[in-house]
Amino acid sequence: MKAAFDRRRFDALLPWAVPALVLIVWQALGSAGVIPSRILPTPWAVLEAGYQLARQGTLLESVAVSTQRALLGFAIGGGIGFALGLLNGVVPLAEKLIDSTVQMVRNIPHLALIPLVILWFGIEEEAKLFLVALGVAFPIYLNTFHGIRSVDPGLIEMGKVYGLGRLALFRKVILPGALSSILVGVRFALGIMWVTLIVAETISASSGIGYMAMNAREFMQMDVVVLSIVMYALLGKLSDWIARLLERTWLRWHPNYRNI
């Protein structure tokens, strides 16, 4: 019994072994002066900078602003993508009309549109929201559309035989059937959301983590620069973790998801 317990603990800790090693070596090299602090500050320095900013309240504020920006863009883009995906998935005429256009627009890398976006929206919030929304919309659209089209037609037929009307069929059969695909789209879109936000905040910002980083760069505060990278990474990890939690809850019934 004890051996099994130890083994599980060991397996859980194993993925952390290499990162921990990297941190230790990085700290050691930094402390020894092999890596000058203006090139790459030590983990400890980054932590200290984080502590300072947290005490001032700047850290929390920046994180809140960036997160809000990202989530709002996600809500807008994801909402549009989801609605279009549903529409095209359920109404064949809509698909014939709209899908090709969506695919054409999708092929334009949204980050390449930045100069145009700045011209249209300036460098304030709208520009960043537009970019995030544009980036997020397509994975959500594709996966929603695909999810709906992949619902087992046998289940739909069964639903009709058992007297389910159009709305009930949609709620009980089609939407739940599409859910696993939609959630994959969400996880993918979350990654794009963060990347787009980072780029948008790098172009220009007057608040948020990007602003914090640019400001720090002006004053050669490399530890704050690294800190902002760490914050972005942590936020990305957190959002992915939440998405996986949703998957585990909503897809409990799925034989493939039972042992995440």
Added chain:
Amino acid sequence: MNNRRAGRGISLTVRRAGKRFGELAVLSGIELDIRSGQFVAIVGKSGCGKSTLLRLIAGLDRPSEGELFADGALVTGLHPDVRLLFQDARLLPWKTAAANVQLGVRSGGKEAALTALRLVGLEHKASEWPGVLSGGQRQRVALARALAGEPRLLLLDEPLGALDALTRIEMQQLIERLWLEQGFTAILVTHDVSEAVALADRVILIEEGAVALDVPVALPRPRQRDHRFARLEQLILDRVMGKDVEPAEASQILEPSSLFV
């Protein structure tokens, strides 16, 4: 047999029904009369059109020619008192067994669903996901779902084909028992002649889109696999496989005098 609800089942009439898919005529000139409460098995080789006929009866497809009548009324689509058991269980994977059976209950009540599960012996699995049930258990849940709505016509489209031999026999006995209790009309499409003889009052063979054989099965219920059973099964199987058989010979073996052959 006395506590059977007489006259409950839907009576079916098929007049000159046919179905073509493009150039291909899968069925043509089908004439059938099925009495209320009768258990009919439709057998035939793969692709002979038996599933197509079942779908016409269910109202899932429209006939290319001819008409079908349920209790005298023209079949134009799905009928609220008709239930279908498919080849695969077709349970919603994201709903528990009980919730799936609830789909079949007209009022959507949980109690009726549990009662139906009890009928098929799966009350203890009510809150399980279909993903953890075995194939046989899933079909039993599907059967509970079909019966939960107290259908007057139950259509079975080779529902036991994917099950192992022992589970299949158990399911056949379960279906027979429930049919005896509830008195619905039942139409079973199967390629398994043994299953047809085990369950049906009447076996119909569809060959090249038309009715080629229509024999009664007057063996006593519950069905025992004795020599009469085997003989009748052999006869029908021979005919399915293309050997010439006199329909009279089929009904003859059910005469008392043939008991001691």
